Amino acid sequence: MGAGSWGTAFAKIMADAGSDVSLWARRESVVEAVNATRRNPDYFPDIDLPEGITATADPAEALAGARIVVLAVPSQTLSDNLAAWTERIDPDATVVSLMKGIELGTLRRMSEVVSDVSGIATERIAVVSGPNLAREIAQEQPTASVVACPDHERAVELQNAVTTSYFRPYSSTDVIGCELGGATKNVIALAYGMASGMGMGDNTKATLITRGLAEATRLGVNLGADPATFAGLAGLGDLVATCSSPLSRNHTFGKQLGLGKSLEEAAEVTKQTAEGVKSCRSIRDLSRKAGVEMPICETVEKVCYEGLDPREAVVALMTRETKPESEELRSKHEQ
Numbered sequence: 257m258g259a260g261s262w263g264t265a266f267a268k269i270m271a272d273a274g275s276d277v278s279l280w281a282r283r284e285s286v287v288e289a290v291n292a293t294r295r296n297p298d299y300f301p302d303i304d305l306p307e308g309i310t311a312t313a314d315p316a317e318a319l320a321g322a323r324i325v326v327l328a329v330p331s332q333t334l335s336d337n338l339a340a341w342t343e344r345i346d347p348d349a350t351v352v353s354l355m356k357g358i359e360l361g362t363l364r365r366m367s368e369v370v371s372d373v374s375g376i377a378t379e380r381i382a383v384v385s386g387p388n389l390a391r392e393i394a395q396e397q398p399t400a401s402v403v404a405c406p407d408h409e410r411a412v413e414l415q416n417a418v419t420t421s422y423f424r425p426y427s428s429t430d431v432i433g434c435e436l437g438g439a440t441k442n443v444i445a446l447a448y449g450m451a452s453g454m455g456m457g458d459n460t461k462a463t464l465i466t467r468g469l470a471e472a473t474r475l476g477v478n479l480g481a482d483p484a485t486f487a488g489l490a491g492l493g494d495l496v497a498t499c500s501s502p503l504s505r506n507h508t509f510g511k512q513l514g515l516g517k518s519l520e521e522a523a524e525v526t527k528q529t530a531e532g533v534k535s536c537r538s539i540r541d542l543s544r545k546a547g548v549e550m551p552i553c554e555t556v557e558k559v560c561y562e563g564l565d566p567r568e569a570v571v572a573l574m575t576r577e578t579k580p581e582s583e584e585l586r587s588k589h590e591q
């Protein structure tokens with residue numbers, strides 16, 4: 257459900273893995289192009305899509321008889337989209353979230369939006385997250401990912417349905433860790449892109465990745481995630497890929513801000529969904545609610561919405577009170 261970058265690339269994975277895939281697109285022009293030319297002109301004009309994909313603009317047609325329902329729309333529209341689709345979803349289907357964001361206002365993770373809006377049991381809701389830049393996957397460049405579901409058997413079924421020679425999923429039951437890893441890395445990638453736009457070097461970038469991972473892990477552990485998830489594909493793996501790749505929309509958006517562009521100008525260059533731009537605010541709110549310190553995410557929010565200049569943001573981050581590196585020593589230090 258969603259024929260943007262990731263929805264289209266994921267449909268290709270599923271078709272290559274042997275499924276018949278019905279791809280829902282909002283626009284008729286995309287539907288017609290996919291069915292007639294086997295290409296999605298708006299996202300991958302140069303990539304041939306498998307015969308196993310049929311596009312439709314009718315959500316009821318896309319959902320009819322689907323055993324696996326994959327959601328690939330922007331995080332902030334999921335709730336409204338799903339409300340219109342829920343009654344068409346098969347009661348035994350596995351519902352999969354590909355989104356990497358936190359809902360503004362409610363501060364819900366995407367699997368929480370799915371269960372709240374649709375009433376679907378959490379055991380039927382899975383997430384896929386990892387170092388998965390859609391364009392590289394559409395080009396069949398090898399990567400791995402994590403398929404997480406509280407019901408491990410269902411995670412394994414889904415894992416089998418999305419395994420190809422270029423996409424290797426690992427199973428997990430840590431939905432919270434995968435979702436928080438995926439949403440937080442987008443905000444850190446904005447910071448990394450800003451550093452890049454300001455001409456900063458590799459020490460700065462390595463510091464952002466390492467301390468960004470510490471922030472994501474701290475939030476995750478506080479909210480019930482397994483800390484090991486953050487050292488894995490959905491944590492460190494995705495953080496490294498997103499921060500360092502010019503293919504990342506969050507990296508690109510951050511770079512424009514670092515070059516001195518406004519939020520509107522950066523959005524014009526990036527075009528596709530850069531989830532961190534909204535999620536920097538929801539993650540900031542979530543961390544404050546949980547009483548967890550996330551200075552890089554707080555600072556990104558200030559650059560995006562409170563007029564903080566990225567160069568001043570660096571000074572503010574660097575001149576904070578000194579702290580121990582380890583979480584254990586930090587808590588002793590704070591007592």
Ligand SMILES: NC(=O)c1ccc[n+]([C@@H]2O[C@H](COP(=O)([O-])OP(=O)(O)OC[C@H]3O[C@@H](n4cnc5c(N)ncnc54)[C@H](O)[C@@H]3O)[C@@H](O)[C@H]2O)c1
Pocket residue numbers: 258259260261262263282328329330331333337354355356357388389390391527528529531
């Ligand atoms: N692109 C990637 O490499 C990638 C990889 C992993 C995860 N993700 C995540 O997948 C999610 C979707 O991202 P994407 O890359 O496919 O984004 P995208 O911008 O490429 O596509 C979003 C799709 O949603 C549609 N859309 C926009 N507004 C909508 C609305 N109000 N209702 C219904 N549909 C709407 C668009 O037409 C488009 O087809 C995001 O949460 C993103 O973080 C993306």
Ligand SMILES: O=P(O)(O)OC[C@H](O)CO
Pocket residue numbers: 356386387388389390442445494497498503504505506507529530531
């Ligand atoms: O293009 P981005 O920044 O949304 O990142 C894409 C994926 O999440 C990378 O795993």
